Amino acid sequence: MKRWTLRKRGFTIGRMYYAHPTSGECYYLQMLLNCIKGATSYEHLGTMDGRMHDTFKRHAFAMGLFANDNEWDQALEEAGVWASGRQLRDMFASMLMFCEVTNPRQLWDAHWESLSDDIEEMTRCERADPTVTLPEDALKDHALYEIDQVLMRNGHRLEDFPTLPKSNYIPSIHGGNRLVQEELAYDWHSLTTNADNVEDRLNDDQHNTYETILNVVTNKEGKLFFMYGSGGTGKTFVWTTLLSRLRRQGKIVLAVASLGIASLLLPGGKTAHSRFKILIDLHDESTCNITQQMKVAELMRKTDLIIWDEALMMHRQVFEAVDRTLRDLMQLDDAQATEKIFGGKTVVLGGDF
Numbered sequence: 001m002k003r004w005t006l007r008k009r010g011f012t013i014g015r016m017y018y019a020h021p022t023s024g025e026c027y028y029l030q031m032l033l034n035c036i037k038g039a040t041s042y043e044h045l046g047t048m049d050g051r052m053h054d055t056f057k058r059h060a061f062a063m064g065l066f067a068n069d070n071e072w073d074q075a076l077e078e079a080g081v082w083a084s085g086r087q088l089r090d091m092f093a094s095m096l097m098f099c100e101v102t103n104p105r106q107l108w109d110a111h112w113e114s115l116s117d118d119i120e121e122m123t124r125c126e127r128a129d130p131t132v133t134l135p136e137d138a139l140k141d142h143a144l145y146e147i148d149q150v151l152m153r154n155g156h157r158l159e160d161f162p163t164l165p166k167s168n169y170i171p172s173i174h175g176g177n178r179l180v181q182e183e184l185a186y187d188w189h190s191l192t193t194n195a196d197n198v199e200d201r202l203n204d205d206q207h208n209t210y211e212t213i214l215n216v217v218t219n220k221e222g223k224l225f226f227m228y229g230s231g232g233t234g235k236t237f238v239w240t241t242l243l244s245r246l247r248r249q250g251k252i253v254l255a256v257a258s259l260g261i262a263s264l265l266l267p268g269g270k271t272a273h274s275r276f277k278i279l280i281d282l283h284d285e286s287t288c289n290i291t292q293q294m295k296v297a298e299l300m301r302k303t304d305l306i307i308w309d310e311a312l313m314m315h316r317q318v319f320e321a322v323d324r325t326l327r328d329l330m331q332l333d334d335a336q337a338t339e340k341i342f343g344g345k346t347v348v349l350g351g352d353f
Helices: 025-035 056-062 070-079 085-098 104-115 119-127 136-152 178-183 188-199 204-218 235-248 272-276 295-302 316-330
Strands: 224-228 252-257 303-309 346-351
Touching (some): 070 085, 085 104, 085 136, 178 252, 188 235, 204 224, 204 346, 235 303, 272 316, 295 316
Parallel strands (some): 303 346
C-alpha cells in the first residue's frame, strides 16, 4: 500500500517526473501537485470545498486549471465547411495527440457527423452498391476506427483517451486491406462532378483516346497503350478524366509517374518505385519486391488500370521487372496470366520522346 512520507529535510519537492498531457490521470496529478501547497494525501488533492472528486481530472477542471476546448471546437466547425471527412479525422487525431484537448468526448459528440460524413460513400464504393445506407451507430464505429488507424500510425491508440467511445467496427471488406480501402475511399460526389465537367472539354483526339481506354477497362480486355505528346498537349488532362470516371464506378486505378514532381499532378499519384516496390539495382531477371502474400499484392490483383506518366524516363529493366511481377501475381486469378503482358492488366504509358 502506498503512503505519503514526509520529507526528512526541507519543505519543497526538489524533482518531479514529467507527465505528458496524453498520460491521463498522471498528468492531472502533476498539475494538482504543482498548484496545491502542503497536500498530505490523495484525498486532500482530490477535495475542494468539502467535496471529494472521483478523479484528479475533475478536480483540476473544478479549480479552473484548464481552459475549455472552444478553439478546437471552432477549428473543427470552420474546417467542416470545406474539408473532407478524412481530412477532419486527421485533424481530430492531431488535436488529440498534440493540442492538449481537455474533453475529447465532448469534442467528438459535437462533431461526429462531420468526422464521418464520407463513411457512407466509402462503404458504397467498397461494396459497389450505391444504395447502401448505414445507421448512426455504424457510422460512429467506422469513423472511430479510422481515427484509431491515424493514431496508430503515430504511436498512439484510441485507448489512450479513456473518455472517447471505443470502436466495434470490424474491417471485413477486402480483409481489412488498407491499401485497397484507400484506393476506394474517394469522394464519389466530387469525382462525378469533375468527370462530368471535364469530359465535355476533351477535343476529338483526346475523346477518342479516352473512350478507347475506357472501353478496354470496362470489358477487361487487358491491353497496353502508349500516349505520346509534348508538354502541354493534354496527356494529364485525359488521365485525370479517366481517373475521375473509373474511380466513380468503384474501380481501382493506380496513377504513378517516374518522377516525384510528375506524380503530384495526378490525383492520388505516387512514384512508380514507391507503388511497385521497384529495386534500385536491377538486372535482366529482376522482379519487384512484392510477394503474393503481401497486401500490396492484393491491391495489384484488384487494379483495373495503371497509368504511368513520364515512362520514357525509366530503363527497360524497370518495365520488365513490373511485367514479371504482375504476371506472377495475377496467375492466382488467371492461369493464363503468365502469357499476358503485365499479367493481363490494362496499362497506359505516357511521355514525350
